Amino acid sequence: MAVLVIADHDGTHLRDSTLKVLTAAKALSPDIDVLVYGAGSATVAGQAAKAAGVRKVLTAESAGLNADIAEDVAALIAGLAAGYDAVAIPASASGKNFAPRIAALLDVSIISDVIEVIDAKTFVRPIYAGNALETVQTSDAKVVLTVRPTTFAATAADGGSAAVEAASIPADFAGTRFVGEEKVTSDRPELGAAKVVVSGGRALGSAEEFHAVIEPLADKLGAAVGASRAAVDAGYAPNDYQVGQTGKVVAPALYIAVGISGAIQHLAGMKDSKVIVAINKDPEAPIFQIADYGLVEDYKTAVPALMAALG
């Protein structure tokens, strides 16, 4: 019984989410290897090798892997799967893109968005945008799962001294080619990993207002910026700001919701935050039902007052 964990990284640093998936994997088996694929794999593999309890780190690079082409990533991992009983993948957009392919190649079911490991075959996962939790037991010989990192504690980033070796890489798939990408660059912390998140909703009314109100507050707190789906759909904020079941699931120490009513699908993306603050002029807004601290006030006066109170 061994588990292969697929690392999430930015080409330079191992993301915290990898350490959290390692914790989930340790509930399956003590024998854990990590695969780091894509550009920068050697550097990141050095970091993964230091994580507590890692047995071995594999690296892999190719044109397709470096562009995160799902066909190539899945073929690589399915090829390695003979040596493992389970493959655990962070439930990021990237992970969700290739994980079901691995399952299909192995003719097993995919278990998506795992939030709790009961035993090596039994898992808890949210369904209906987090409005229900399903406990499923698989009868497949191999288990392929994506893990929602926010619900697991991070494994210690040091203490390990795993060996690093190169994996054998299948030829790239010919039918898909990388054309280009537009990555949003920001000095703010990453939404999924930030300790503090400030999110704006539809009440902001325009992209200009979102920019003028939410971003300065976030910068004052050293926070990441999030948005409700309503604000994203209305074009006030870019799609990758979206917090919710259909966007990012976050669990920061402090979550401040400004002008967000609290639709179910938004709550599914942030209700595991440690402390939730809601600022909304509507005292009946559902967000207040889950907020630790509610301020019933128009954001137009509340946010400047909050900025002043923060000094």
Added chain:
Amino acid sequence: MKILVPVKRVIDYNVKVRVKADQTGVDLANVKMSMNPFDEIAVEEAVRLKEAGIATEIVAVSIGVAQCEAILRTALAMGADRGLLIQTDQDIEPLGIAKLLKAVIAEENPGIVLMGKQAIDGDNNATGQMLSTLLGWPQATFASKVVIDGDEAKVTREVDGGLQTLGVKLPAVITTDLRLNEPRYASLPNIMKAKKKPLDTKQVADYGVDVAPRLNVLKVTEPPKRSAGIKVADANALVANLKTAGVL
């Protein structure tokens, strides 16, 4: 070029889901059911490709109970040409659905399969990727823009931290994200016309593929409730509380 659009019947997006007291699932009795919203986006995109002269025929396919006919009629009213209902009372997992769709595709030979990135009931986000794998066709998931250029689709995708554009050789499987388009409402005349469009019904057994479940659902429960905290008078009181809580 033919486009195949798989559509799923799910609890309507606006309905509050209730877990059954015996923990066997969620309550579907007397609940409004609709087409999965991501699938509506897929139907809309297919119709736009037909309006642009790129697609020649749109086939909508649904796998499920007899009442799935209603959402196939919705797809036909939006502009699909033909419907196929593969009837079953079994709740088939993504891998089984992908195998059935592969069998349908062997008969239909579409140039593109356009489908929702996930259904809002199971939230698996898996069937499109699995189908593409079983077919050996390229995949482009989470699409926010689709441009057909000869034998290639250029698909802009919503990825972590931005957008990625892939070129996929047709035939290919494309799954839709929220911002790809805003689906139209079917007009009354089109709803009437949809009633006369062809709709075939088959049984899962007709396709001879293995759709046996791999997962045993042990229980379905409500998530732990988070209780409301306190209301604070103003921003100063808020900051004081946050300092006490140790998060500032």
